[in-house]
Amino acid sequence: MKIFVTGTDTDVGKTIISSWLCLHTGYHYFKPIQTGSTLGTDSHEVNKLTGTNVYKEDFLFEKESSPHLAASIECRKIDIEEITLPKVSNLIIEGAGGILVPINETIFMVDLIKKCATPVILVARSTIGTINHTLLSLEALRARNISILGIILNGQYNKDNLKAIEFYGKVKVLASIPTLQHISKENLIKVPFLVELQTIFNII
Template identity: 40%
Template sequence: MIRLIVTGTDTGIGKTIMSAAIAAATDTPYWKPIQSGLADGEDADAVAALGVRQIHPSAYRLTAPLSPHRAAECDGITIDPDAIVPPEGPLVAEGAGGVLVPVTRDLLFADLFARWNMPVVLAARTSLGTINHSLLSIEALRARGVPIRGIAFIGDANADNEATIAAIGKVRRLGRLPWLDPLDAASLGQAFADGFRIEDFMQ
């Protein structure tokens, strides 16, 4: 059974694509606990188009494409962290932005992950700047006792960056997804099969 969180080193790096790849390859339900930026389209729709068959509804759906704490304020909504409870059973949950994005003004996503006590897959770019962002994210997760299943890279191959992060951060390199054009269920499924081992996400 797969039951994990996909988080990232930043926003817009491909967490949704990575989440869709894992969920589709293993036929695991997907869950985005907080969706911000409804006008830009929902991540649930994107993962459905990429082959994910089971999708749990978000606990909060927020209008503005902002950090959840601010998007909720703009909508006049108070986020209750105790109401954000992962569904039972197999699950691929996707965070918003990076690990230290605020859920509320008193709680960060890394704090929420620690409450859930679920292992995390950290999605990271391969490009310049990724070493710093990745190691900071690893430290933030470990400081809160969040178990890290491994790091999944997204982008063009950069063997030294990937090896350096895995060695210094003492994390398992799970694999790498290249940029895909076209990006669809078939191309993503093949790229995931070529770059990853499903069993690494189950251990």
């Protein structure tokens, strides 16, 4: 099974969640578009945290910014038709930024998700503002008939926000990942992998 991990925003925790998923499932990892490479890559971070197999990015840019801007600065253009998913059955694909971050003049991240034809796990913050951002993201995905497996919240546990997202978004919150003081393989593996996720990944 291939799963696309996207988020409601940049720096929402997609890479940490992707690492956590790979660590518990043994899935491979692929991030087709990476910006901010001068600061390091998410592929390197996932490999360091999990030891899982990671695949080389199709598009890699130095500037830490939206993909369309990072590409423009290097006088390049991202063509999502040049993105090919690795030929493995168990794969986590991580997007860049949020769902409607632009990739070029006419294409958004959600268009890449649609092209990949994979179901989505949406990563959202647990804190104030998350209800609006999450519901808007769900609406954008559903408008394009993209299958949504559920939400993973990242940050301090917030029962009210969790329940509101499930109720108004008509979606299941698959997990709520606590803020880790130190991000390491040892600490990530301690975060429980709940039954809902075990069912999705067919590891029960």
